[in-house]
Amino acid sequence: MHDLSLFTHADVRWAAQNMPLLLDTDLTPLNGLRIAICLHIEPKTAVLCALLIEAGAEVWLTGSPGTTRQDVADWLITLGVHVRAAADDDAPRLEDVLSCDPHLVLDNGADLIRALLDKGLPADFLGGTEETTTGALLLRQREDQPRFPVIVINDSYLKLLVENRWGVGQSVVQGFMNATNRMIPGARATVAGYGPCGRGVAQTLRQLGARVSVADLDPYRRLEAALDGHQVGRLDTLLAETELLFLATGQPDVITDEGIAALPDNSVIAGVGHYPWELDLRRLGPPTRLGARSGGSVTDPAASAAVAVDERSARLTALHETYEQPDGRRITVLAQTRMINLVSAGGNPIEAMDLGLTLQARSLALVATGAAAPGVQAVPQELDREIAETFAATLEMS
Numbered sequence: 001m002h003d004l005s006l007f008t009h010a011d012v013r014w015a016a017q018n019m020p021l022l023l024d025t026d027l028t029p030l031n032g033l034r035i036a037i038c039l040h041i042e043p044k045t046a047v048l049c050a051l052l053i054e055a056g057a058e059v060w061l062t063g064s065p066g067t068t069r070q071d072v073a074d075w076l077i078t079l080g081v082h083v084r085a086a087a088d089d090d091a092p093r094l095e096d097v098l099s100c101d102p103h104l105v106l107d108n109g110a111d112l113i114r115a116l117l118d119k120g121l122p123a124d125f126l127g128g129t130e131e132t133t134t135g136a137l138l139l140r141q142r143e144d145q146p147r148f149p150v151i152v153i154n155d156s157y158l159k160l161l162v163e164n165r166w167g168v169g170q171s172v173v174q175g176f177m178n179a180t181n182r183m184i185p186g187a188r189a190t191v192a193g194y195g196p197c198g199r200g201v202a203q204t205l206r207q208l209g210a211r212v213s214v215a216d217l218d219p220y221r222r223l224e225a226a227l228d229g230h231q232v233g234r235l236d237t238l239l240a241e242t243e244l245l246f247l248a249t250g251q252p253d254v255i256t257d258e259g260i261a262a263l264p265d266n267s268v269i270a271g272v273g274h275y276p277w278e279l280d281l282r283r284l285g286p287p288t289r290l291g292a293r294s295g296g297s298v299t300d301p302a303a304s305a306a307v308a309v310d311e312r313s314a315r316l317t318a319l320h321e322t323y324e325q326p327d328g329r330r331i332t333v334l335a336q337t338r339m340i341n342l343v344s345a346g347g348n349p350i351e352a353m354d355l356g357l358t359l360q361a362r363s364l365a366l367v368a369t370g371a372a373a374p375g376v377q378a379v380p381q382e383l384d385r386e387i388a389e390t391f392a393a394t395l396e397m398s
């Protein structure tokens, strides 16, 4: 069993205690290498960073906007991690971490890899890994395909099953409940996008008693949703009956003006997808800020007005903002559609992230040792299966 004394931050230690796969991973191939990382900075990813430092890597870390936990970032600095992020950042500090001339990148949304492709590769660059569905898509759409190995963690069946479906399903609904205190049983919920994430959210909502509808452009996914027992239809049509809307398409600007006009009074919109771009907030007009909540405590209108003095910081921390429409309907948006599980539920469950970060670490070690071919590629199947065996064993009767 791995010694936990490295993890002197209480929440990071709790995460580490529940991450047996990652703690058992051999990180020695990463000794002496400079690694640029873009991740949500929170206890589970801090476990990985701490283990990389312990293995002798030099770690440069930036975070995704709105999800950095300052106390965790500060703790990582004490370990020697070069943290280039703060809780109120509104963009990852890509240039800062890439200034280390990394040997490897561990990416989340392909921000680092795309910045490297644009600016040119460091001399000793070996390659990297990409975590997300959206990041992989952005890389594969490029004309200048990477000529170095990029292992896409999201292409692992295991990751899609455990993290995107079951992990995201639980934590998104948990984040929604934390943020709103609304009742799920009986609520009319719509999930836009029925990939593994949308499917997990829909399933969790229904298990709690919501009446769930699903929209997807892909006929196979619509069929799957119908066979899973959900009501299926065109998004604009479903919105007229939607109290709670979850955006899980990963695509920009999927809600039209007609869709907004159809939403009933007091509907709530939450983001699941990686970027907060599925709803263009400009379509809603300015937020009224009445009853805006920040950091989990309800504030009165006067206090909200005070918060609005620093508009940028207020908008980054506002948990919900209500947009009053010209016809009087109120539409509330949670955290500007940033991933609600990260904003108000501590992210995906620890076990799901143990799996995802183990896939990351093992894949990075493959790139470091030259065992991966150039190009954007899936996690090797034998590695996926080996980790699946170990993970399944943790859930089986002995």
Ligand SMILES: NC(=O)c1ccc[n+]([C@@H]2O[C@H](COP(=O)([O-])OP(=O)(O)OC[C@H]3O[C@@H](n4cnc5c(N)ncnc54)[C@H](O)[C@@H]3O)[C@@H](O)[C@H]2O)c1
Pocket: 132, 133, 134, 135, 163, 164, 168, 192, 193, 194, 195, 196, 197, 198, 215, 216, 217, 218, 221, 235, 248, 249, 250, 251, 254, 272, 273, 274, 275, 339, 340, 341, 342, 348
């Ligand atoms: N919140 C989290 O913790 C978390 C974790 C993993 C992945 N993600 C992100 O969640 C998003 C979804 O991931 P996934 O693996 O389910 O992706 P996916 O690409 O497999 O599924 C998305 C689905 O949305 C559908 N779609 C696209 N445009 C649409 C539109 N305009 N209307 C209706 N449906 C549309 C697609 O047909 C597809 O079936 C991605 O952005 C991914 O990066 C978030």
